[in-house]
Amino acid sequence: MTIRFGLIGCGVMGEALLSRLLARGVYQPSEVIVSEPLLARQGFLQQEYDVTVTADNSSVFALASEVVFLAVKPQVFSAIAQELAGILEAAYSPLVISILAGVSLSQLEGAFPQLPIVRAMPNTPATVGAGITAMCLGAYTNTKHQQIAQQIFSAVGEVVEVSEILMDAVTGLSGSGPAYVALMVESLADGGVAAGLPRVIANQLALQTVLGTAKLLEESKIHPAELKDRVTSPGGTTIAGIAQLERSGFRSALIEAVRVAAQRSLELGK
Ligand SMILES: NC(=O)C1=CN([C@@H]2O[C@H](COP(=O)(O)OP(=O)(O)OC[C@H]3O[C@@H](n4cnc5c(N)ncnc54)[C@H](OP(=O)(O)O)[C@@H]3O)[C@@H](O)[C@H]2O)C=CC1
Ligand SMILES: O=C(O)[C@@H]1CCC=N1
Structure with missing residues (x-):
């Protein structure tokens, strides 16, 4: 052949x-x-x-x-x-x-x-x-x-x-993105362990939370902000967690990660 x-x-x-x-x-x-x-x-x-x-x-x-x-x-x-x-x-x-x-x-x-x-x-x-x-x-x-x-x-x-002008941005987001998500899964599991969970259970909970959330967003087509609001009870646990993420610059860290990775993609072609 x-x-x-x-x-x-x-x-x-x-x-x-x-x-x-x-x-x-x-x-x-x-x-x-x-x-x-x-x-x-x-x-x-x-x-x-x-x-x-x-x-x-x-x-x-x-x-x-x-x-x-x-x-x-x-x-x-x-x-x-x-x-x-x-x-x-x-x-x-x-x-x-x-x-x-x-x-x-x-x-x-x-x-x-x-x-x-x-x-x-x-x-x-x-x-x-x-x-x-x-x-x-x-x-x-x-x-x-x-x-x-x-x-x-x-x-x-x-x-x-x-x-083509968008290819470096694509690289910073979806090309490199699996590594960011993997880091997030690992960190969520570490947080679970810090809060007292056995490692195996923490890993399973972290992975399925990311998988399930992605699936829910995909199937329901709701905006991520709306899903966040649905999870966040007044005076509850989630808003306490989100407030801490904001203090730690979580969103800004991800935005910058994509931006810097896109910049690095541009440099690699030089
Ligand atoms: N990893 C990722 O998530 C993604 C990567 N990419 C792109 O894909 C490309 C490959 O990445 P990745 O698969 O991670 O890299 P790897 O290093 O895993 O794969 C590259 C392969 O090419 C081989 N190689 C090295 N020199 C030569 C040569 N002269 N001739 C033929 N083969 C050679 C390497 O062998 P050896 O190891 O022996 O040097 C290696 O097996 C990169 O350009 C990257 O930008 C794109 C999207 C996602
Ligand atoms: O890290 C890299 O350079 C490659 C390109 C996108 C994902 N991996």
């Missing part, structure tokens, strides 16, 4: 995408080639997913007919672009999808001249099919490329299309 999908860099996000694409049957293992530098990691990926594995990024470009998906760290982007520059003319003209934080369409189009490019920002809940991806389309893309990217990211969750 022809190789249709090439993945350059199969770490946390690459593997999350790969496993779901295979599980959903978007690509068959025989249609996929993956490049990874470490022998041990190559062995694992080959065994686990039965895909073709290589250490040579140029083979990915030479063999993948439909999509080349870049999932390396932004810091190695220029090295990879240099490495691939020589082979681009001889290869197919695959759709290049990049999930590299901060790396712009113009940088990608400079590295892969005339190729259709999609810049995207998924997030780690993609691993369980509950991610959200924002994407924007490069100058050489057409409807078919848009559909391919939609199909790939739909396999791991929701997809929104945004203009």
